[in-house]
Amino acid sequence: DAGVTQSPTHLIKTRGQQVTLRCSPKSGHDTVSWYQQALGQGPQFIFQYYEEEERQRGNFPDRFSGHQFPNYSSELNVNALLLGDSALYLCASSRDSFGEETQYFGPGTRLLVL
Amino acid sequence: GENVEQHPSTLSVQEGDSAVIKCTYSDSASNYFPWYKQELGKGPQLIIDIRSNVGEKKDQRIAVTLNKTAKHFSLHITETQPEDSAVYFCAASDNAGGTSYGKLTFGQGTILTVHP
Numbered sequence: 001d002a003g004v005t006q007s008p009t010h011l012i013k014t015r016g017q018q019v020t021l022r023c024s025p026k027s028g029h030d031t032v033s034w035y036q037q038a039l040g041q042g043p044q045f046i047f048q049y050y051e052e053e054e055r056q057r058g059n060f061p062d063r064f065s066g067h068q069f070p071n072y073s074s075e076l077n078v079n080a081l082l083l084g085d086s087a088l089y090l091c092a093s094s095r096d097s098f099g100e101e102t103q104y105f106g107p108g109t110r111l112l113v114l
Numbered sequence: 115g116e117n118v119e120q121h122p123s124t125l126s127v128q129e130g131d132s133a134v135i136k137c138t139y140s141d142s143a144s145n146y147f148p149w150y151k152q153e154l155g156k157g158p159q160l161i162i163d164i165r166s167n168v169g170e171k172k173d174q175r176i177a178v179t180l181n182k183t184a185k186h187f188s189l190h191i192t193e194t195q196p197e198d199s200a201v202y203f204c205a206a207s208d209n210a211g212g213t214s215y216g217k218l219t220f221g222q223g224t225i226l227t228v229h230p
Binding site: 004031033035040041042043044045048056058090092094101102103104105106107108 | 118120159203220221
């Protein structure tokens with residue numbers, strides 16, 4: 001059973017550019033959450049997708065947007081990149097069923113903005 | 115919103131000793147508390163979790179305790195081994211409107227080093 005996969009593993013961009021990160025959830029999962037993890041800190045919640053809709057959002061600007069596809073995979077888009085967007089971006093999947101909140105994380109995409 | 119505080123930030127123990135990491139949370143509506151282990155260059159891996167209707171849960175050398183009244187929960191690792199060395203994160207689930215959407219609020223992390 002494949003776990004959560006993310007692509008690419010590493011990415012280097014320059015300020016002002018746009019980036020798209022991708023995530024495939026664990027088999028049987030229908031909910032995808034995205035987190036940003038700055039160096040030496042805990043992950044911070046960006047948003048969560050369920051049934052192709054953004055269901056909940058953390059304190060991130062509109063430059064951060066996402067999408068969920070019918071096969072439950074998801075994309076995270078960041079526009080107008082800033083130096084401070086450099087971080088590890090983590091995708092986590094889960095099942096939308098009470099009592100099954102466990103989120104399983106992928107290996108992450110490390111983004112460096114120069 | 116929820117705020118999770120984690121202590122200590124670093125913990126160094128000898129192989130075979132026990133390690134304890136403590137977290138406090140602010141939102142009394144939180145009802146799910148997972149612990150993750152993150153090794154260098156990898157994503158967080160769930161090691162144990164507990165729900166608010168349970169006071170303690172154990173899985174081999176790992177145990178978690180929850181005190182809902184005091185709003186704190188702790189991770190206990192017994193008989194530590196060098197491969198337990200990693201960064202450990204506690205988290206609390208934010209129940210939006212009473213449904214379990216599963217937004218996790220993480221603590222700042224604890225760097226655990228187990229010396230052989």
